Amino acid sequence: MRHGIAAQLGTALLATVRVGEGRSTTGRRLRLLRGWLLVGVALVAVTSFAAFTGVRDTVETARAQAVPAILGSASAYESLVRANTAAVLALDDGPARLGGSGELAQTQLGVAGQSLAQAGEHNAAGPVSRRELQLVQGLLASYTSWMAQADVRYRSGDESVAAATDVWYAAQLLHGSDGMLAHLSRLRAAQLDALDRQLATGWTHPATVAVWVVPVLVLGAALVAVQLYFRRRFRRTLNPHLLAATGLLLAVATLTALTLPAQAQAQAGAVQLREDVGAWQQRVQSSTAADRRLVAALVTGRCWSIGCGPAVAEFAATPSGSAPPRASAAEHDLTVAGERADSALAAALWPSMLRWLIVLCSAGLAALVVTGFQARINEYRFHLT
């Protein structure tokens, strides 16, 4: 080979746009065929690289954003319930016990704050969810203020209903229909939907596979057709360069096809995460119900002498079971859900270097196409027919 591969590739590409300059009809046809094959190689290279990168990036984004946002919103929910339960128990037990449960409440509020920050940092569900988070943060400020006032009253031995109503208003900010838990539930649902959308649109959309499969099939068919043409026209059994090029095309297709099980694995991980979060939600509901009953009991203990109205009883009547708070079990659920989702998505991430292998194989494929045609084109360079 007199010239380097790169120089030959350049010359060949140039020839694809100046196919009419050769003197021989066969020569022009060969250049044309080579040009179209090179277009096919470029198309395969670009679509395969883009598909591999697109799927990988999507899975990586889902792993780095949506999953932490989902877990953050769930963890904030649970921490807020636990904080409220701890605070109510501390107040109910009186000043002597305010230290232990009160500290637990503070710790849980701290965890809730961190979880909200995590959900905000990784928010994958757009500006509406960002706004939900801001609402929760605003409500949390009011909640803390009411609870602080209740704490002051209980510490000072205030026996009036006022201290209990402080707790009541704080509880409304937590449990009410426009309260923090309602907003966090909406936020969690939006993040789960965002994860599903991420894994079902763009490069991970099932139909997008055609973007790279079709060029591969067309190029493969073209390579076979050229082999047949060479066999008929030049009476050669097989062109070894084009045969090797077909092998490399298979390699590119195989590498790109790795995205198919990766997508399936990622989607299965998302489904599993949704199920795990659903199971966690079932369990945390009993903690939420127990928390509401604790609040109602605390308030009823103070208001019975002046009338409590129907609101307290309605608040306490929750649909879920009567189990005591099982926060540790729920926490375990979340951790397990997070680990499962993370490992499912991590397993779907093929090494990033494989995309460069696609580029390398594609470059080799192009070189083989050029060299496969070169000898024949040289033969016909000065022929008239």
Add this chain to the structure above:
Amino acid sequence: MRPGRRRPGRALLLVLAALATLTTGCGTAGAVTIIGPWTGAEGAAFREILEQFRRQTGIAYDYHGTRSLSAVLAVDVRGGTPPDVAVLPSPNELVNYQRQGALSDVAELADTLRRSYSPQWLQLAQAGTGRPYAVVVKATLKGMVWYNPAMLQGPAPATWSQLVRLTRTHAAEGRTPWCLGMGAMAASGFPGTDWIEDILLRRAGPRVYQRWAAGELPWTAPEVRAAWEAWGELVLAEGAVHGGRGGALLTDFTEANDTMFADPPGCFLEHQGSSVVSDYRKAGARLAFFPTPGPTAGTARAWEVSADLATMFRSTPQARELMRFLASDDAQRLWPRAEQGAVFTVNRAVSAAAQTDRVSRSVARILTTADVLCYDASDLMPPAMTNAFHRAVLGYLAEPGALEEILADLERVRLGVPPQDWAGFACGR
């Protein structure tokens, strides 16, 4: 076809261009983000207005309603992520954000607002400055007692003592007169502050009210104390309030009237602003109201009002377009229709004609023809004072005997607020 005409090079370029198009998204025009105090039916009605805005302008919107607007907005502004437009239920917040430099004026609407608003409403929209910062999207008339006409068939009480007598008579006969709920999420207590403000205005008149709302009258002044005591005389009596005073403390104001039109009703009188009309309409109730009576009979000259003010935190073209739309006569006409007569405008070009029934028309008439309108004082007071006032009424209901201490605490808060933080435009026309 001649081989030379087939241009694989051009095809290559076309392929690459197509792929570039495939991998880049199309840009969309920015939506306007809005935060407001309306949720539920009120939120749905506001979305209808916003939908009309979208149809007219092609600008998308993103509205979030919360009843804890003040706290949420404060977090947003502190975090440097305010919405484009916020609808504030409190003029004091408008004044404060304007003073912080957080707002953009809407100078281009100055002529429109001057034409549409009376001087008092214009002053409110200007947040006490010479430039408009807000559009009054919705006004609420306060100082009225709504009642179930089936339970109150004689003439409405014309004096405070008649109202007290009516309350006691019904309570003694086992019919609880008052529906009362203090819960309001972060603003719990505000229904009680409305009572105190209204009683003070009716008993002491607009001049005293103005001084009090501007922080110039001590909380321990006899007029103020008398207002608290009068309220206590009415609602602390045995059997006066549905669920007892504890029930009033623990009931959300939106649920207080749940049994007002039941058979038999749990209560049949409610001190509420005009926005409650939508609740009653949902219950299919026949509506009637009388003004909160003063010490003597006579037509009420001064009325307490509140307003929801749309203001702009981010000066984007979309936000300006929304402000222009909200200030327009067309948008102001849409509101009453969207909320079935529960929304009242201060726009003189729209006024009572936009209302569809007798009660709504009479509310609209008062809003546009009353001699004096006084803003809800707790909405005008600095946040620390407002917060203390909210909590003080809760404290009073919990411990009526502690009134002296409560007023002394409020006075301490008043003295601690810098004079420049008070808004001085409570009453006017």
